[in-house]
Amino acid sequence: MEQLFFEDVEVGTEIPSVVRKVNLINLIKYAAATWNLFLVHIDKEFANKQGFKDVNIPASYFGASLAKMITDWMGNRGRLKRLSYRVTIMCFAGDTLICKGKVMKKYQEAGYNLLDCDIWVENQDGVKVAPASATVSLPARDEMCHE
Amino acid sequence: MLRQHIYLISYRADTETGDDGRDLTRIALPGFRVARGGNEYQFLEPVRPGDVISRKRKIIDVFERDSKKVGKIIFIVYDTTYTNQEGKPLGINRETLMFFR
Numbered sequence: 541m542e543q544l545f546f547e548d549v550e551v552g553t554e555i556p557s558v559v560r561k562v563n564l565i566n567l568i569k570y571a572a573a574t575w576n577l578f579l580v581h582i583d584k585e586f587a588n589k590q591g592f593k594d595v596n597i598p599a600s601y602f603g604a605s606l607a608k609m610i611t612d613w614m615g616n617r618g619r620l621k622r623l624s625y626r627v628t629i630m631c632f633a634g635d636t637l638i639c640k641g642k643v644m645k646k647y648q649e650a651g652y653n654l655l656d657c658d659i660w661v662e663n664q665d666g667v668k669v670a671p672a673s674a675t676v677s678l679p680a681r682d683e684m685c686h687e
Numbered sequence: 688m689l690r691q692h693i694y695l696i697s698y699r700a701d702t703e704t705g706d707d708g709r710d711l712t713r714i715a716l717p718g719f720r721v722a723r724g725g726n727e728y729q730f731l732e733p734v735r736p737g738d739v740i741s742r743k744r745k746i747i748d749v750f751e752r753d754s755k756k757v758g759k760i761i762f763i764v765y766d767t768t769y770t771n772q773e774g775k776p777l778g779i780n781r782e783t784l785m786f787f788r
Contacts (some may be wrong), residue, residue, distance in 0.1 A: 575702075575710075576710070577704055577708035577709075577710075578707060578708045578709040578710075579707050579708040579709075580707070582708075583708075586707065586708075590720055591720065596722075598723070599722070599723035599724070599725065599726070600723070600726070603726055603728070619730070619733075620730055621729070621730055622727075622728065622729050622730070623726075623727075623728045623730070624725065624726065624727035624728065625725050625726060626724055626725030626783075627722075627723065627724070627725060630722065670725075
């Protein structure tokens with residue numbers, strides 16, 4: 541993975557998108573990986589009894605997908621400092637989640653090179669289902685070591 | 688050197704679950720359906736292999752809102768702070784849960 545440096549990013553720089561088609565198998569794998577066995581995400585009968593049309597995608601899945609988009613982009617020496625998101629439209633097995641984002645602010649604070657990013661998740665119809673934001677720190681090209 | 692960055696978005700493997708599969712240590716309101724509204728994570732320090740992580744929860748806010756789809760929703764906002772064996776804060780998760788009939 542190529543390292544992204546603070547000098548290579550500007551306000552308006554777009555973050556490479558991450559696309560996730562989510563089906564029941566993905567949700568079962570995710571439930572096992574995160575030790576979250578809440579049946580509404582993996583058992584259709586339970587989800588129907590709860591009044592949902594199908595198993596729904598847990599909110600943390602949106603956060604994890606957004607985190608992947610950012611950490612894929614920022615390189616090993618980048619640091620995700622802050623991530624916040626809200627799921628405003630519930631999504632279900634069979635939906636596709638598209639994570640997108642761009643840099644809104646570039647600044648330095650307490651010795652860190654920081655980027656505030658506007659990020660979000662859209663579904664297969666282009667509807668925004670989860671508005672979000674993140675703060676990332678990046679190394680500068682002339683730094684030996686960045687923490 | 689392999690660096691481990693573990694983003695704290697999940698739960699412990701050994702906690703008990705209720706009949707609905709939900710972790711019994713999570714905040715619950717019997718008789719209500721639940722969905723997560725969102726999260727605000729602060730990642731303060733990297734987590735390293737060998738770390739022993741403790742967590743502490745604090746309820747920040749409880750309020751009600753009306754919605755067209757499901758009627759009244761009860762919101763519970765709470766902070767979970769994760770610290771390591773030196774008492775160093777590793778991360779903070781501010782989470783919103785929504786309870787509705």
